[in-house]
Amino acid sequence: MIKRSHIRQFLALVDEGSFTRAAQRLRVTQPTISAGIADLERLLGARLFQRDKGGVHVTERGGAFLPQARDLEARFRQAEAFGEDRPTSRAQLRVGVIGTVSTDMLGGVAQMLANGWECEFVENTDYELRAALNVGRIDLALTVLRPDDDEGRDSWQVLHEPYVMMACENHRLAGCRDVPPGDLAAEAMIARRSCEALRQTSRFFIRHGVRPRFAFRSANDAYCLQLVAAGLGITTAPISLIRSGMEVIDVTGYDLTRRLGILISPNASDSELLRSVLQQELETLSVLANVAQ
Structure with a gap:
């Protein structure tokens, strides 16, 4: 038995x-x-x-x-x-999230789900989250959507945003537009090792003959962004991660973007209810995400 x-x-x-x-x-x-x-x-x-x-x-x-x-x-x-x-316990929901999601976005998703489920959040890479989804270790993933992700039933786009070059607010190029990539050659860079566009960004600058020195390398976005705001160097990041004390440098030809979205595990026990909640709440979440930018 x-x-x-x-x-x-x-x-x-x-x-x-x-x-x-x-x-x-x-x-x-x-x-x-x-x-x-x-x-x-x-x-x-x-x-x-x-x-x-x-x-x-x-x-x-x-x-x-x-x-x-x-x-x-x-x-x-x-x-x-x-x-x-005591109240009857609610259904449990395991939610995976990549580490490059903004705190505002993470809080919005948590609030959206907390009314219906007892949630447990886990952080990991996109690759590991997708593997966990496939075997049912998590029910939901907030991650970067790929071109081959199906729109609709099990894939829900929350935000489409650009990657931008960020600097402290008193940087000589802060707020400037159409800055040639070569003008950044003398700048110290902060390398966000968690960045999904790290390789594409590296190729972009190498293609333009820019090989900057690195003042800091870390997978910890909080450290990286704080050091940018402090003036230690510049970095590239999704626009949703910009914070007080930082400004954008508009670099000519640097046009990378990412799509953030929610994926549902095929093994999720409450998959139909999840889809219903997403249909009702995701538009509001997307509006809030865009306003935050």
């Missing part, structure tokens, strides 16, 4: 992608997790996970079982709350 412990161990292993981390999450030993998963696979008559040197991966059958497992866990939580003097 399938027990709640089986369901909790299954979900922990899906979410963590590691027997060790799943055991730590549930505060049990790793052999306990291994034995529980083996028992669940025997009861279901299906291989739920593929184990190799790269880690633990959900199989096709495991992915098919995942929505049922999340629903069962939600029902267990509802049963625990029955008759007690």
Whole structure:
């Protein structure tokens, strides 16, 4: 007979992608997790996970079982709350987000979802978020949309914005338009290693013979942008990340853009409700995002 412990161990292993981390999450030993998963696979008559040197991966059958497992866990939580003097727990939603989303955008998405779900946010790269979506480790991803992402049912555009060159507000080129790329050759650059357009930007400046020195390199956007505002150097970033004390330098020919959007996992248990909420709220979120620029 399938027990709640089986369901909790299954979900922990899906979410963590590691027997060790799943055991730590549930505060049990790793052999306990291994034995529980083996028992669940025997009861279901299906291989739920593929184990190799790269880690633990959900199989096709495991992915098919995942929505049922999340629903069962939600029902267990509802049963625990029955008759007690506390509200019935809401459905849980795991939301992935790339680290280059503005705080305003992140807050808007959190507010949009918080009324209907108990949300847990995780940060990762676009590549890792998409992998997590495919196996159901997360239900939703706020990330950069690619040209081949389908518009409509499982892909929802929130914002289309340009990348711009940013400098402190008293920089000699702050607010200038049609600045030739060569005029930036003597400038110190701040390298945002988290930038999705890092390679394209590098190729753009190399093509124009610009090889600047770097004053700072980091994947931490808060550090990078603060140092730009302090006058240590200039950087390129999506316009939504500009902050007080910074100005745009309009560089001739530098016309990169990105589309931010929301992707829904095919394994999301509340996928239809999610789509309904997005249809109702996304236009407002997009308007707010554009106003913030």
